Amino acid sequence: MSLLEIDTLAVQYHTLHGAVQAVRGVTLSIERGRAVGLVGESGCGKTTLARALIGVLPRNAAIAGGRVRFDGADLLQLSGDALNDYRWRRIAMIPQAAMDSLDPVYRVGDQLVETMRLRGGLTSPQARERAERLFALVGLAPGRLRLYPHELSGGMKQRVVIAMALALEPQLVIADEPVTALDVIVQHQVLRTLRELQETLQLSLLLITHDISVVADLCDDVVVMYAGRIVEAGSVREVFAAPHHPYTMGLRNAFPSLRARSARLVPIEGYPPDLASPPAGCAFAPRCPFAIERCWHDDPALLPTTGGRLAACHRAAEADALRTQAPQAFARLEATGPQSVRSGAPPAGGTL
Amino acid sequence: MNRVSFLLGRLLQMVVVLWVVATLLFLIFRLMPGNPLVAYIDTNFTAEMQQTLLRQFGLDRPLHVQYAIYLGNLVRGEFGRSFFSREPVSQVMWQVLPNTLVLTLSALLLAYVVGVLGGALLAARRGSWTEAWGIPAVLATRAAPEFWVGMLALAVFSFTLNWFPSFGATSPGSVYPNWWAKVVSWDFLRHLTLPVLTLALYLQGLPTLLMRSTMLEVMDEDFITFCRMRGLPERTILLRHAARNALLPVVTAFALGIGYSIGGNVIIETVFSWPGLGRTLVRAVAAKDYPVAQAAFFLIACVMIAMNFVADLLYTMLDPRVSHEQQ
Amino acid sequence: MSSSERAAALPQWTRATSTWRDALLVTWAVARRDRFALAGLVIYGVLLVVALAAPVVAPYNPQDLNYRPDGEVAADEVPSLPHWLGTTNLGRDIFSQVLFGARAALVVGFVAAFGVVVLGTLVGLFAGYYSGWVDTLLMRLADVAFGIPFLPMAIVLVAFLGPSIWNTVLVMILLLWRDTGRVIRAQVLSLRTRSYVEAARVLGASHLRTMFVHIAPNVLPLSFLYGSLAVGWAILTEATISFLGFGDPNVISWGFMLQDAYNSQAMARHAFYWFVPPGLCIMLAVMAGFFIGRGYEELLFPRLRRR
Numbered sequence: 014m015s016l017l018e019i020d021t022l023a024v025q026y027h028t029l030h031g032a033v034q035a036v037r038g039v040t041l042s043i044e045r046g047r048a049v050g051l052v053g054e055s056g057c058g059k060t061t062l063a064r065a066l067i068g069v070l071p072r073n074a075a076i077a078g079g080r081v082r083f084d085g086a087d088l089l090q091l092s093g094d095a096l097n098d099y100r101w102r103r104i105a106m107i108p109q110a111a112m113d114s115l116d117p118v119y120r121v122g123d124q125l126v127e128t129m130r131l132r133g134g135l136t137s138p139q140a141r142e143r144a145e146r147l148f149a150l151v152g153l154a155p156g157r158l159r160l161y162p163h164e165l166s167g168g169m170k171q172r173v174v175i176a177m178a179l180a181l182e183p184q185l186v187i188a189d190e191p192v193t194a195l196d197v198i199v200q201h202q203v204l205r206t207l208r209e210l211q212e213t214l215q216l217s218l219l220l221i222t223h224d225i226s227v228v229a230d231l232c233d234d235v236v237v238m239y240a241g242r243i244v245e246a247g248s249v250r251e252v253f254a255a256p257h258h259p260y261t262m263g264l265r266n267a268f269p270s271l272r273a274r275s276a277r278l279v280p281i282e283g284y285p286p287d288l289a290s291p292p293a294g295c296a297f298a299p300r301c302p303f304a305i306e307r308c309w310h311d312d313p314a315l316l317p318t319t320g321g322r323l324a325a326c327h328r329a330a331e332a333d334a335l336r337t338q339a340p341q342a343f344a345r346l347e348a349t350g351p352q353s354v355r356s357g358a359p360p361a362g363g364t365l
Numbered sequence: 366m367n368r369v370s371f372l373l374g375r376l377l378q379m380v381v382v383l384w385v386v387a388t389l390l391f392l393i394f395r396l397m398p399g400n401p402l403v404a405y406i407d408t409n410f411t412a413e414m415q416q417t418l419l420r421q422f423g424l425d426r427p428l429h430v431q432y433a434i435y436l437g438n439l440v441r442g443e444f445g446r447s448f449f450s451r452e453p454v455s456q457v458m459w460q461v462l463p464n465t466l467v468l469t470l471s472a473l474l475l476a477y478v479v480g481v482l483g484g485a486l487l488a489a490r491r492g493s494w495t496e497a498w499g500i501p502a503v504l505a506t507r508a509a510p511e512f513w514v515g516m517l518a519l520a521v522f523s524f525t526l527n528w529f530p531s532f533g534a535t536s537p538g539s540v541y542p543n544w545w546a547k548v549v550s551w552d553f554l555r556h557l558t559l560p561v562l563t564l565a566l567y568l569q570g571l572p573t574l575l576m577r578s579t580m581l582e583v584m585d586e587d588f589i590t591f592c593r594m595r596g597l598p599e600r601t602i603l604l605r606h607a608a609r610n611a612l613l614p615v616v617t618a619f620a621l622g623i624g625y626s627i628g629g630n631v632i633i634e635t636v637f638s639w640p641g642l643g644r645t646l647v648r649a650v651a652a653k654d655y656p657v658a659q660a661a662f663f664l665i666a667c668v669m670i671a672m673n674f675v676a677d678l679l680y681t682m683l684d685p686r687v688s689h690e691q692q
Numbered sequence: 693m694s695s696s697e698r699a700a701a702l703p704q705w706t707r708a709t710s711t712w713r714d715a716l717l718v719t720w721a722v723a724r725r726d727r728f729a730l731a732g733l734v735i736y737g738v739l740l741v742v743a744l745a746a747p748v749v750a751p752y753n754p755q756d757l758n759y760r761p762d763g764e765v766a767a768d769e770v771p772s773l774p775h776w777l778g779t780t781n782l783g784r785d786i787f788s789q790v791l792f793g794a795r796a797a798l799v800v801g802f803v804a805a806f807g808v809v810v811l812g813t814l815v816g817l818f819a820g821y822y823s824g825w826v827d828t829l830l831m832r833l834a835d836v837a838f839g840i841p842f843l844p845m846a847i848v849l850v851a852f853l854g855p856s857i858w859n860t861v862l863v864m865i866l867l868l869w870r871d872t873g874r875v876i877r878a879q880v881l882s883l884r885t886r887s888y889v890e891a892a893r894v895l896g897a898s899h900l901r902t903m904f905v906h907i908a909p910n911v912l913p914l915s916f917l918y919g920s921l922a923v924g925w926a927i928l929t930e931a932t933i934s935f936l937g938f939g940d941p942n943v944i945s946w947g948f949m950l951q952d953a954y955n956s957q958a959m960a961r962h963a964f965y966w967f968v969p970p971g972l973c974i975m976l977a978v979m980a981g982f983f984i985g986r987g988y989e990e991l992l993f994p995r996l997r998r999r
Contacts, residue, residue: 069593100596114591116606128595382839393852508978512935513971520959628841647936650851665841
């Protein structure tokens with residue numbers, strides 16, 4: 014049994030313009046001890062998904078359906094204290110704004126101790142001792158425990174937050190864009206530390222990022238998210254070597270580190286749909302160079318394709334053929350702009 | 366810039382402000398229409414007697430010499446004698462200053478306890494009926510003239526219900542062995558109640574609104590979200606983290622509030638005939654008793670500026686970031 | 693939030709007010725979206741009408757003594773048909789005094805607020821735009837102004853200058869420009885580095901032109917915000933100064949009425965009809981300023997509104 018199984022989870026934001034469906038039926042699972050990368054453009058629902066998993070959604074957001082099973086228990090059925098028992102003790106999170114996640118008026122060590130005392134049931138001396146070990150684990154000198162957040166650099170604060178996440182020995186750590194605010198060299202160091210800890214402590218890691226090169230570097234599995242849905246999932250090696258979904262193919266073209274040096278980078282033309290009124294068909298269709306008539310009105314389900322992988326595409330069976338055309342097709346789309354409703358499949362032979 | 370040099374800088378600034386205030390006072394009172402002794406000198410005095418008096422007060426010297434004497438006296442706390450009672454001014458000041466401090470501090474304490482709790486409540490009830498009408502109600506307490514609220518309180522609680530006395534700090538004729546015995550006496554407390562409540566009603570507006578808005582601001586901070594993610598108890602999040610951070614500007618405002626309310630005491634003390642600094646100032650200015658007016662004003666300014674400094678001090682103590690964020 | 697942080701938090705919204713007229717139109721936007729701000733505007737409207745119509749509407753001259761049919765002075769009358777709010781201890785008609793009091797409140801409130809805002813904005817503009825010693829000098833002046841206890845200073849100054857309504861206004865302007873000055877300066881500091889301001893300089897606009905044509909309209913909403921608050925403070929301060937006995941003895945103001953009531957022991961005689969109405973009027977007028985100020989604030993700092 015997987016450690017975490019999410020089944021058709023939906024999360025809505027209630028805004029002045031009506032309900033926005035940020036997460037629209039996400040299904041994914043995470044095995045014990047695996048590092049899973051969750052990639053997608055900003056606004057695709059990654060962070061909302063993460064915050065739903067830890068049960069701290071923004072005030073105007075609410076879970077609209079689905080199930081989350083963690084280690085056999087249905088988290089969404091739990092309430093109050095029972096749910097709190099999972100929070101941080103079993104599932105910890107490194108939030109997106111890790112730099113601002115520490116209370117400015119207390120020493121970082123005290124905040125670490127507070128968490129261990131109030132949530133882990135440790136006594137103060139025990140917690141202090143453990144705090145030193147945790148700091149050593151994330152590569153911080155024990156003297157730093159006595160500093161205030163503003164006295165630490167961004168990378169050090171990030172490490173403090175990682176130590177905080179590991180404090181109660183959770184089984185799953187969710188890291189939401191853990192390094193975006195740091196400079197490139199520090200990013201690399203922090204990510205390496207994270208991966209090493211994940212391996213030595215046998216954690217499950219859900220690493221959320223928009224940077225697929227990070228996932229390729231650090232993760233075992235990858236899940237690709239688009240417009241509140243999972244569009245492709247599988248092992249990192251297989252998915253990046255041979256994507257089955259056109260969006261993944263587009264992502265691969267758009268990032269430098271995964272392509273040969275000579276290849277031109279091709280961005281994916283257009284914008285994700287407005288999730289206040291999601292389209293009837295495939296959400297990616299307007300930006301997809303391979304969209305056919307069916308894509309515009311029939312939303313594809315996430316189904317197994319070859320090799321135990323999952324993809325949500327009507328043309329997944331033709332994936333190998335499409336992949337070879339992808340660079341040119343996306344480039345052509347970039348030149349002509351995204352397609353309007355029901356223009357059907359774009360002509361392969363190029364009119365105009 | 367570190368904490369010490371920051372505070373030293375503020376200290377220097379304080380001294381400069383005090384000096385400017387003192388100089389302004391000097392100029393205003395010397396330039397007041399007519400000779401400052403007009404009120405003092407009997408019309409029957411001969412020119413010679415007048416000259417003697419002028420000499421006695423040092424008023425025959427050139428202005429810059431007078432200024433030097435004046436500053437020297439200020440530094441030594443020597444304010445001269447009242448034109449009317451002939452009492453040394455410093456003695457008058459010692460009589461009224463404690464009354465003002467008792468009134469102000471008790472009102473401020475009450476106002477800030479109520480304000481901090483009320484502000485936190487308004488923040489917790491955001492978007493509710495309580496908030497929608499609570500804020501205009503608080504604004505109303507700030508818009509109502511203090512002296513008018515005092516008059517209403519007198520009309521209702523002293524003259525209609527007869528619960529509290531209507532003037533003074535003690536009943537006429539009462540004698541106490543020492544100051545402490547007076548302050549803790551039932552009679553004094555009854556006299557103190559209405560002025561304190563009236564002043565506190567006015568003063569609570571600032572901490573209430575300030576606490577509410579900073580609390581709301583803090584509740585949206587990422588570190589509060591992170592506390593929630595860690596599953597810390599709601600009470601710990603609200604009190605130990607949110608309120609502790611929100612308290613920063615409120616505590617600073619407390620010290621500043623002492624300064625401002627000492628100035629504003631003028632009104633409350635006049636309405637309730639409370640023998641304090643403010644009332645002394647008003648009466649001295651009206652009666653052109655310049656030495657007393659000068660001293661009362663200078664003391665008020667001193668208390669206010671000193672409290673500004675205390676506010677700075679509190680801030681540096683409460684916020685570990687402050688030494689880094691000074692411009 | 694400190695004033696400088698607040699100014700720094702101003703959205704690019706201010707950039708949209710490229711003309712002085714736009715800034716004025718904002719008032720309507722505020723009134724439309726905030727019912728309390730609308731109430732504030734209505735109160736000011738009523739105040740204006742009452743102030744203008746006072747001589748026509750008021751049943752008596754507020755300074756005149758009134759007599760009973762038997763020739764006695766109609767002193768300390770309780771409310772009745774001829775005297776809606778009764779009479780003072782000298783037989784003056786209270787209702788007429790309340791109506792005429794609107795004039796003093798309006799004149800003092802708006803003239804003082806206008807002066808405060810103009811002076812504060814000018815100081816802020818010059819300090820922020822020129823920086824260097826001009827800035828240092830003006831901001832140290834502001835520090836001193838902040839260090840002076842306001843009400844005691846106002847009393848001493850009014851006593852020195854002589855009791856007149858214009859001296860009261862002058863004193864308020866001299867002492868209250870400091871808040872506006874600081875906030876405007878902070879805003880100008882951030883505006884000065886914007887590209888369109890630099891472009892104006894490069895294109896050869898003079899310093900004064902840059903300041904008043906390119907920067908000033910963008911700080912105007914902030915000036916309005918502080919202006920609407922200043923109206924309230926000015927009315928309150930005038931009332932206080934009058935109550936303490938340093939007001940203009942020839943002008944009927946609400947503060948003067950309250951002093952009159954206080955001195956003649958109206959509270960001991962339970963003459964609520966005498967001292968309740970003027971205080972209520974002051975409170976409403978001051979609240980109107982606060983409400984409009986809040987409306988502005990929420991428009992200028994939508995971050996606060998979302999909460």
